[in-house]
Amino acid sequence: MTSDIMANSPTAAESVSGGVTRFSLRGGWTLAASRGLERQAQSLVEKGRKAESVVVDLSGIDRLDTAGALLVNRAREALERAGATVAIEGVRAEHRILLDETTFSLVSTPAKRTLLIVDLLVDVGLSLVDGLHEFYRGTGFLGEFVAALGRTVLSPRLFRGTSLIYQMEVFGLRSIPIILLINIAVGAIVAQQGIFQLMRFGATSYSVDLIGILVLRELGVLLTSIMIAGRCGSAITAELGSMKMREEVDALRVMGLSPIEVLVVPRVLALVFSLPLLTFIADMAALFGGLLVSWSYAGISPPAFLSLLQEAIGVNTFMVGIIKAPFMALVIGLISTQDGLATMGSAESLGRQVTAAVVKGIFMVIIVDGCFAMFFATISY
Amino acid sequence: MNAASETTRPIPEVLISVRGLIVEFGAHRVMNGLDLDIYRGEVLGFVGGSGQGKSVLMRTILGLVQKREGAIRLFGHDRDGLPPLELRRLEQRWGVLFQNGALFSSLTVKQNIQMPMRESRDLSQRFMDDLAMLKLKLVGLPPDSAEKLPSELSGGMIKRAALARALALDPELVFLDEPTSGLDPIGAADFDELIATLQKTLGLTVFMVTHDLDSLYSVCDRVAALAEGKVIGEGSLEDLLASDQPWLRAYFHGTRGSRLIGARKGKTDGQAPPQ
Numbered sequence: 001m002t003s004d005i006m007a008n009s010p011t012a013a014e015s016v017s018g019g020v021t022r023f024s025l026r027g028g029w030t031l032a033a034s035r036g037l038e039r040q041a042q043s044l045v046e047k048g049r050k051a052e053s054v055v056v057d058l059s060g061i062d063r064l065d066t067a068g069a070l071l072v073n074r075a076r077e078a079l080e081r082a083g084a085t086v087a088i089e090g091v092r093a094e095h096r097i098l099l100d101e102t103t104f105s106l107v108s109t110p111a112k113r114t115l116l117i118v119d120l121l122v123d124v125g126l127s128l129v130d131g132l133h134e135f136y137r138g139t140g141f142l143g144e145f146v147a148a149l150g151r152t153v154l155s156p157r158l159f160r161g162t163s164l165i166y167q168m169e170v171f172g173l174r175s176i177p178i179i180l181l182i183n184i185a186v187g188a189i190v191a192q193q194g195i196f197q198l199m200r201f202g203a204t205s206y207s208v209d210l211i212g213i214l215v216l217r218e219l220g221v222l223l224t225s226i227m228i229a230g231r232c233g234s235a236i237t238a239e240l241g242s243m244k245m246r247e248e249v250d251a252l253r254v255m256g257l258s259p260i261e262v263l264v265v266p267r268v269l270a271l272v273f274s275l276p277l278l279t280f281i282a283d284m285a286a287l288f289g290g291l292l293v294s295w296s297y298a299g300i301s302p303p304a305f306l307s308l309l310q311e312a313i314g315v316n317t318f319m320v321g322i323i324k325a326p327f328m329a330l331v332i333g334l335i336s337t338q339d340g341l342a343t344m345g346s347a348e349s350l351g352r353q354v355t356a357a358v359v360k361g362i363f364m365v366i367i368v369d370g371c372f373a374m375f376f377a378t379i380s381y
Numbered sequence: 382m383n384a385a386s387e388t389t390r391p392i393p394e395v396l397i398s399v400r401g402l403i404v405e406f407g408a409h410r411v412m413n414g415l416d417l418d419i420y421r422g423e424v425l426g427f428v429g430g431s432g433q434g435k436s437v438l439m440r441t442i443l444g445l446v447q448k449r450e451g452a453i454r455l456f457g458h459d460r461d462g463l464p465p466l467e468l469r470r471l472e473q474r475w476g477v478l479f480q481n482g483a484l485f486s487s488l489t490v491k492q493n494i495q496m497p498m499r500e501s502r503d504l505s506q507r508f509m510d511d512l513a514m515l516k517l518k519l520v521g522l523p524p525d526s527a528e529k530l531p532s533e534l535s536g537g538m539i540k541r542a543a544l545a546r547a548l549a550l551d552p553e554l555v556f557l558d559e560p561t562s563g564l565d566p567i568g569a570a571d572f573d574e575l576i577a578t579l580q581k582t583l584g585l586t587v588f589m590v591t592h593d594l595d596s597l598y599s600v601c602d603r604v605a606a607l608a609e610g611k612v613i614g615e616g617s618l619e620d621l622l623a624s625d626q627p628w629l630r631a632y633f634h635g636t637r638g639s640r641l642i643g644a645r646k647g648k649t650d651g652q653a654p655p656q
Contacts, residue, residue, distance in 0.1 A: 034502040066512075094584055097581070104515065345532040348486045
């Protein structure tokens with residue numbers, strides 16, 4: 001196998017007689033010769049450039065394919081441009097067809113040359129416009145969602161209870177183990193850091209205040225939201241995206257059903273109901289983690305921890321975290337469903353949408369959290 | 382080499398031969414001792430009912446499905462006895478058109494066509510561009526489709542672009558898996574014509590899995606029919622039409638088959654369509 005490909009490498013023997021340069025081509029002028037084929041064709045042009053008249057003799061050729069034929073044609077064109085008359089001789093019938101088929105003028109696409117700075121500015125402008133469009137579409141989507149929700153409230157017949165419960169199981173119940181795990185760990189880490197830093201001032205017991213306030217106000221809800229944005233947001237986008245790709249969404253639409261009502265409302269509602277519950281579990285888990293570390297590192301016994309905690313926090317501390325949860329859920333749900341439904345036909349598009357949904361989801365969760373922090377500070381809650 | 386190819390020309394050279402092929406998926410036996418030859422320069426149409434394993438046979442020859450027993454000879458070499466490197470070299474001598482095109486969705490049409498060249502040949506970018514445009518012209522796509530992504534193409538254009546990719550390395554043998562499925566009759570007829578033209582100009586051997594009776598009529602030199610894991614009939618279309626095999630009768634003389642045959646006959650020799 002190897003040997004007969006090697007033995008068939010393309011060659012062009014040159015002979016000059018009376019002003020006529022004759023190239024006798026031999027071997028296999030096929031793509032199998034890779035760069036060798038290109039080099040041979042190039043050498044034809046270089047050697048024949050000065051000649052008045054060139055004859056290319058194909059009779060000795062073993063095999064010719066479209067690549068070889070294309071190169072012979074291109075060499076002929078180049079020589080003709082250089083002012084030589086070119087004749088191709090000894091062409092077999094099957095090679096003649098190939099040579100004819102491969103004669104075509106290359107449509108040269110003019111290469112666009114632009115300044116780097118211009119490209120940069122164009123990119124910045126485009127992404128700004130894209131961002132605004134995205135915001136505009138997002139607002140529209142929120143409106144559609146609210147309208148669909150309103151319709152569901154007005155005629156409860158439209159409400160998809162089974163779907164809602166199923167989604168709550170998937171998003172809520174099945175997220176509990178991972179939420180428990182990371183929040184115990186985070187509670188423990190916060191406690192450990194707090195104890196070590198506050199030990200220097202002899203204020204170890206204040207670490208309980210730190211844990212209580214930080215976890216209940218911020219960390220519990222924030223970590224849960226980020227986790228859910230990663231775990232459920234991506235799943236929603238991928239699911240709706242593949243439904244869109246396989247025209248299932250269109251099938252819903254032609255049945256007179258609104259994809260927003262059927263697909264989006266149950267998912268977003270499931271998130272809105274699940275996330276506060278998960279946040280509660282997360283809060284408890286983090287406090288438990290903190291309790292364990294306080295007990296083992298600082299010797300604060302569980303009853304002491306609880307009484308210190310009671311002094312440090314109020315119901316409002318807990319409520320600040322819980323109030324934020326449904327809004328976080330709304331943001332995650334709307335972003336992931338919208339990105340899922342915006343999927344175009346290709347697998348690449350689906351991958352892009354899933355990534356975008358998760359990144360946007362986490363980003364928006366943090367932004368919303370920041371807005372709430374300012375809001376609660378303003379109303380001194 | 383030259384002398385050898387001239388002496389073999391009168392007797393058609395067997396490119397692929399399959400003997401006693403058995404393929405099983407779990408307990409389900411799909412191929413049950415199948416024999417088949419593909420000769421150089423022919424267009425072999427391969428028909429069979431849905432789920433009978435037409436595509437499985439193609440995929441087994443290509444090495445995408447593992448066989449249980451039997452021998453597959455590729456270009457005269459036993460597939461099992463080939464070292465991986467030699468096998469890869471042989472694989473470059475065929476091109477495959479998958480049923481849904483299987484174009485890489487993240488690459489443009491041009492990059493799709495250049496993919497095999499880039500991976501297994503050492504060529505300058507200019508030449509590859511030139512070649513890609515040539516392939517596009519051969520399959521009848523406009524030059525501006527080169528920069529398009531597969532998602533921007535229509536079904537017929539995807540098939541054409543996928544065919545251009547299958548032809549990228551100038552293969553001797555092309556496998557087509559239902560090339561005309563999902564195309565409208567005009568598009569399908571055009572595609573049949575394209576296959577016939579390319580087969581003549583490039584001297585291709587074509588193995589075509591198809592359901593399309595029109596394709597069988599218009600492009601295939603030889604037809605093989607698959608049922609119950611075996612080739613139950615092979616030969617020219619006329620041979621199969623004359624066969625008494627029950628499945629073949631049902632296939633070719635069912636409502637659609639006989640209507641088509643009737644139409645063809647009526648057109649060619651003025652006979653009344655058989656009832």
